[in-house]
Amino acid sequence: MKIVAIIPSRYGSSRFDGKPLALICGKPMICHVYERTARAKQISDVFVATDDARIFNAVNAFGGKALMTGEKNRSGTDRAAEAADMLNLAPEDIIVNIQGDQPLINPRCIDDVITPLVNTPDIGMTTLAFKIINPREITDPKDVKVTFDRNGFALYFSRASIPFGRDISTIFDTYKHLGVYAYTRRFLEIFRNLPEGILENIEKLEQLRALEYGYKIKVVITEYDSPEVDLPSDIARIETLLNL
Helix, strand or coil: CCEEEEEEECCCCCCCCCHHHCEECCEEHHHHHHHHHHCCCCCCEEEEEECCHHHHHHHHHCCCCEEECCCCCCCHHHHHHHHHHHCCCCCCCEEEEECCCCCCCCHHHHHHHHHHHHHCCCCCEEEEEEECCCCHHHHCCCCCEEEECCCCEEEEEECCCCCCCCCCCCCCCCEEEEEEEEEEHHHHHHHHCCCCCHHHHHHCCCCHHHHHCCCCCEEEECCCCCCCCCCCCHHHHHHHHHCC
């Protein structure tokens, strides 16, 4: 069984064009993500899947491996599925999808999200969540929240605050979804062939496609946060954290 990491990466962005190539401490952001992903113990290989020659060339320049995928993929998961085709991965192989805007991703998170798929073959898809510490993230729509059942399977993902405490006196934890997924190649093929979900379209969250069509996602709680770069102004904050 192979365990391959794929980092989907697009150049265009409505809020931050060219984000994957933005320099963070002198290196392109995509390089930070690639190098940290490669440190995960269970990963056998890492590839950046892109549709842009600038990203493709930048990855090759720092010694990484890149795949040129099509421009019509609906989401990062669909791009990862195309990359799995190109790599001729077997149904039982595992693909880890790491978002290219998480330069602080901890390699231990990647190993953690893989483990349920290795130990329980019936699970087809996993993802990560982190208990929110910063209260701003509870209400900020760019920080996606997740709720899950008693067995750790996702109930819903939302840009809104979930769960919402009706009574001010109610004390509870809120969990943030981190953009790391792992799937068997078998499940990834199922996922890519599902029509876009209504909830997926409303919230603009690709993982809701799986839930809407009745598939389960195992949520793995991690103790390591992985803040995303959404805007150019986020770069300074990430550089400060990298230098701690």
